[in-house]
Amino acid sequence: MRASEGRETRPHAAQFWTGIQVALPIAVGYIPIAIAFGVMARQVELSLWDTALMSILVYAGASQFMAVNMLATGAGGLEIILATLVINLRHVVLGLSLINLLKGVRPAWKGALSLGVTDESFAVATLSGRNHPVFLAGIMLSAYLAWVGGTLLGGMLYQFIPPDIGNSMSIALYAMFISLLIPEMRRERKVVMIAGTAMLINALGTELLGLASGWSIILATLAASALFAGKGEKA
Template sequence: MEALINTRKPGDFRLGLQAGISIAVGYFPVALTFGLLARTTGLSFYETVMMSLLVFAGAAQYISLSLIAIGTGVFEIILTTFIVNIRHFLMSASLNEKLEKEKGWVKAIYSFGITDETFTVISVKDGKVKTAFAFGVILISYASWVVNSGLGYIIGEILPQFLQVSMGVALYAMFVGLLVPSMKKSVKVVYLAATAAALNSVFLFTTSISEGWAIMISTIVSAVLVEFVTSRNMKGEPSNE
């Protein structure tokens, strides 16, 4: 990677680092909380840091913690993570057009660092974006996420036991905090959340499906149902022409 960066204008990489500072700062409290919750969930320090190193996806990692806490199997966690991050296909396709042409292995490296935040910063830059700029944005964001995840775990070790136990509630509070702003912006999200919650309850209380599978199936079915109903309603609306 170092050789790649040196072949570009030095300013591109520096500009990328500067542009990514705001992301790094924003990741600080979220990654810190992830580290705290990972410890209360039962992960070791190395497992916590390795998850951030290898996954680097905030929402997926938080969901993984909730699934681990209820004893969900590995396959269900992987599949749920895939569904949550499926939007990355669209983001990657968009950035493929935005960034300068590169070899496939180079694209594979920086595609790992695509998150909602890095995608936004890179995509809003005017004109064709240099690879070095993208690496700068991703590197500082990635470093912040990994380091602060480990720091959060270490802080968790020195917290009183009653605070460590109560941190489990923070996991659900985090999901509520992520969901409510989206619900305020779109009625569709309200329908989606309500449908998924109702289906999940039905699966849990009327079938022998495990909690992990219930969450995953509810998510998929509710998304398909809400999208189907929404598209049908849009087709039924009278044209303004």
């Protein structure tokens, strides 16, 4: 977030609406993936209720797909829960960065917004240049509803939807990440260094060291951020 921008004074309804608009690309990316998740979950014979409940209560795509795959191969529940923890630990790193932008915001707001942290909502929220909690709530809530809504759709219509519906759409969230990052790279050379270093470390972590992608992303994010956090460096 560009630190120069202070708390905005626009009415809450306008803040919320702007948040929803900013989150549109997330919703577009989430819905087909959520539909694919709903279809897959029903095919491994999860009930519609369980399928929806997982999106409502877990709300973390990668771990939900993994859980369904593991259920299909007959993995144990504890094993699934442990793997979920490992995949979703990176939210600690993202959450710390988001909360750091919310100085002076009430603790209840911080808690509520934290529950909406995903890779995508975090990226859109922190690069939006705004930190009004109602604006951020608009982002978090629309992403959440897109995920849950898509899951319900897929879960109800699974007999009519091919499970590979998400395949050609899987580029969507990457395209969103790229469209967030590139303008920042143009704005500041340091962003090129930070993001480039993170890519390099992540590639080395997964390909060379054989780290699970969850751990590799955490390592790359922290290491690249720390490397460029020296005193003279401004973000």
